[in-house]
Amino acid sequence: MDSGALGKVYDDGEVIVKHGDVGDSMYVIQEGEVEVLVEEGGKEVRLRVLGEGEFLGEMAIFEREVRSATVRALGKARLLTVDRKNLLRRIHEDPSLAFRLLETMSRRIRGLTNEVVKLKGGK
Amino acid sequence: MSSKADKSSSDWATALRSEKGPDALKLDDGSRVAVIGCGPAGSFFSYFLLDMAERMGIDLRVDVFESRDFSRPAPLGCNMCGGIVSESLVQALAAEGVSLPPTVVQRGIDSYMLHMDVGSVSIETPVKEMRIGAVYRGSGPRGVEETDWMSFDGHLQGLVLKKGAKLKHGRVDEIALKGGKFQVKLKGGQPETYDLVAVAVGINSATLKLFEGMSLGYEPPRGTKTFIREYYLGREAVGKILGSSMHVFLLDIPRLEFAAIIPKGDYMTLCLLGQDIDNKLVESFMNSPEVERCLSPEWSSSEGACQCSPRISVKGARRPFADRLVFIGDCGVTRLYKDGIGAAYRTAKAAATTAVLQGVSAADFERHYWPVCRTIENDNAIGRLSFVATRQIQKRRFARRAVFRMTVAEQKEDGHRRRMSMVLWDMFTGSAPYREVFLRMMRPGFWGRLIWNIVVSLLSPGRATSKR
Numbered sequence: 001m002d003s004g005a006l007g008k009v010y011d012d013g014e015v016i017v018k019h020g021d022v023g024d025s026m027y028v029i030q031e032g033e034v035e036v037l038v039e040e041g042g043k044e045v046r047l048r049v050l051g052e053g054e055f056l057g058e059m060a061i062f063e064r065e066v067r068s069a070t071v072r073a074l075g076k077a078r079l080l081t082v083d084r085k086n087l088l089r090r091i092h093e094d095p096s097l098a099f100r101l102l103e104t105m106s107r108r109i110r111g112l113t114n115e116v117v118k119l120k121g122g123k
Numbered sequence: 124m125s126s127k128a129d130k131s132s133s134d135w136a137t138a139l140r141s142e143k144g145p146d147a148l149k150l151d152d153g154s155r156v157a158v159i160g161c162g163p164a165g166s167f168f169s170y171f172l173l174d175m176a177e178r179m180g181i182d183l184r185v186d187v188f189e190s191r192d193f194s195r196p197a198p199l200g201c202n203m204c205g206g207i208v209s210e211s212l213v214q215a216l217a218a219e220g221v222s223l224p225p226t227v228v229q230r231g232i233d234s235y236m237l238h239m240d241v242g243s244v245s246i247e248t249p250v251k252e253m254r255i256g257a258v259y260r261g262s263g264p265r266g267v268e269e270t271d272w273m274s275f276d277g278h279l280q281g282l283v284l285k286k287g288a289k290l291k292h293g294r295v296d297e298i299a300l301k302g303g304k305f306q307v308k309l310k311g312g313q314p315e316t317y318d319l320v321a322v323a324v325g326i327n328s329a330t331l332k333l334f335e336g337m338s339l340g341y342e343p344p345r346g347t348k349t350f351i352r353e354y355y356l357g358r359e360a361v362g363k364i365l366g367s368s369m370h371v372f373l374l375d376i377p378r379l380e381f382a383a384i385i386p387k388g389d390y391m392t393l394c395l396l397g398q399d400i401d402n403k404l405v406e407s408f409m410n411s412p413e414v415e416r417c418l419s420p421e422w423s424s425s426e427g428a429c430q431c432s433p434r435i436s437v438k439g440a441r442r443p444f445a446d447r448l449v450f451i452g453d454c455g456v457t458r459l460y461k462d463g464i465g466a467a468y469r470t471a472k473a474a475a476t477t478a479v480l481q482g483v484s485a486a487d488f489e490r491h492y493w494p495v496c497r498t499i500e501n502d503n504a505i506g507r508l509s510f511v512a513t514r515q516i517q518k519r520r521f522a523r524r525a526v527f528r529m530t531v532a533e534q535k536e537d538g539h540r541r542r543m544s545m546v547l548w549d550m551f552t553g554s555a556p557y558r559e560v561f562l563r564m565m566r567p568g569f570w571g572r573l574i575w576n577i578v579v580s581l582l583s584p585g586r587a588t589s590k591r
Contacts, residue, residue, distance in 0.1 A: 004227070
């Protein structure tokens with residue numbers, strides 16, 4: 001790992017977030033890609049692939065629920081952990097810090113809406 | 124579809140901003156903003172001003188004035204600072220979408236090593252991850268040979284120019300207030316009128332003198348001298364001697380309050396805080412057994428490649444704003460001793476959001492920008508108390524032994540039970556507000572363990588040890 005690289009490097013296939021675990025942080029991808037997976041009938045289904053600059057695990061910042069999916073590194077990936085406490089303290093002082101998180105969540109809701117429309121249209 | 128969304132967002136912005144009436148001092152399409160100084164405060168201000176204006180559908184013209192060339196090593200391109208980007212700032216910037224690439228970060232820091240006469244102990248970052256960045260504000264010390272990395276200030280300046288700001292290279296030598304607006308003149312140029320001027324210079328900058336006699340109510344911050352020296356060791360030796368740790372020294376040397384050695388690329392940076400730091404004090408520190416224990420056997424005494432004695436702010440400015448004018452970063456209010464870059468980010472962003480969302484009158488800044496400055500100032504007051512307590516520990520061997528014993532014992536425990544380690548971590552890395560550190564120090568569990576360790580230390584004085 002480069003001595004100036006911030007965050008933590010995950011090897012190909014290494015689990016970053018595990019479905020069902022309790023989380024108190026989110027991650028920002030600094031380098032590389034990760035895949036988001038859910039288990040359906042004993043089989044893993046890939047929901048999406050995320051790349052540099054994207055967030056994952058952001059739901060843990062706002063709700064105290066278990067992780068909703070498993071995230072694994074696709075090749076070598078470097079991620080930075082953002083603590084819930086630190087981020088919420090910052091957002092309390094500067095609510096505009098949440099803009100990018102809201103944008104990400106909004107984009108994902110739009111994506112899910114499209115998926116629902118496709119599924120309903122297919123019936 | 125998209126134009127409809129843009130229109131409704133713009134309508135909302137107009138509605139929000141027109142609440143103040145047509146005569147309010149505010150930024151509109153085509154408004155001109157001057158940012159004097161393009162260090163972290165100036166860059167963060169410009170970046171978030173343009174970002175926020177874009178969200179609100181306002182087209183601003185931003186000029187950034189900077190006399191330094193960050194691509195040049197030594198004083199010509201350096202803003203003279205220890206160069207630590209704190210854990211909390213690294214995380215906030217990541218959430219903002221501002222990443223610090225490995226070409227900008229000289230070394231990721233994942234732990235710190237506390238050195239005292241009674242021993243040395245390594246304390247790891249709570250998530251065992253590189254979340255503190257050691258950076259060069261300029262392009263490195265005098266005589267630097269490496270060219271494969273970038274200056275931190277230069278990186279931020281690049282982001283700002285990419286956002287649409289224009290760089291005006293040179294020294295500002297005249298500022299005048301005419302018709303309720305400020306005029307800024309670059310040396311050898313013509314004065315230009317701006318709707319808002321953001322001043323983001325250091326506390327010793329001659330630019331601050333240009334505002335004297337304007338009856339703005341602004342009084343610059345009070346400062347104290349620090350000492351920074353760079354030593355060339357070579358990348359391999361830096362890794363071998365210092366690893367990815369920041370080395371913090373709590374020593375009983377008169378006039379010395381705090382000392383740190385930071386690994387950076389081919390160099391190590393020495394930072395000293397104290398009263399009247401002179402060469403004698405620096406040599407006394409470098410020749411101390413604790414420093415020798417930290418650096419040997421690889422280290423052989425060498426002359427520093429570059430050194431400076433910049434002043435840092437210890438008491439914030441009075442009234443750092445006026446109509447169409449705001450002082451941010453070091454020349455406004457900053458954090459005591461630690462995380463100056465983090466304070467620059469906080470004040471710059473508060474000023475930028477105020478300017479775009481609220482307005483640029485003194486009343487707007489007083490209502491929406493000043494509270495952030497006041498929070499930092501109030502926290503500094505608690506920080507001063509905490510440093511008084513640290514000085515008492517520095518002076519008493521039994522107290523140093525107790526802190527050392529407690530910290531060493533905690534390294535075998537879970538994160539939340541590492542009470543002293545977390546206090547020291549947040550205190551020395553600037554990762555949490557001083558208030559939070561102070562409250563953690565007030566917990567009964569902390570005191571129970573500390574008193575127990577003080578008693579043991581008084582009963583069994585021991586020899587110095589090193590726990591990595």
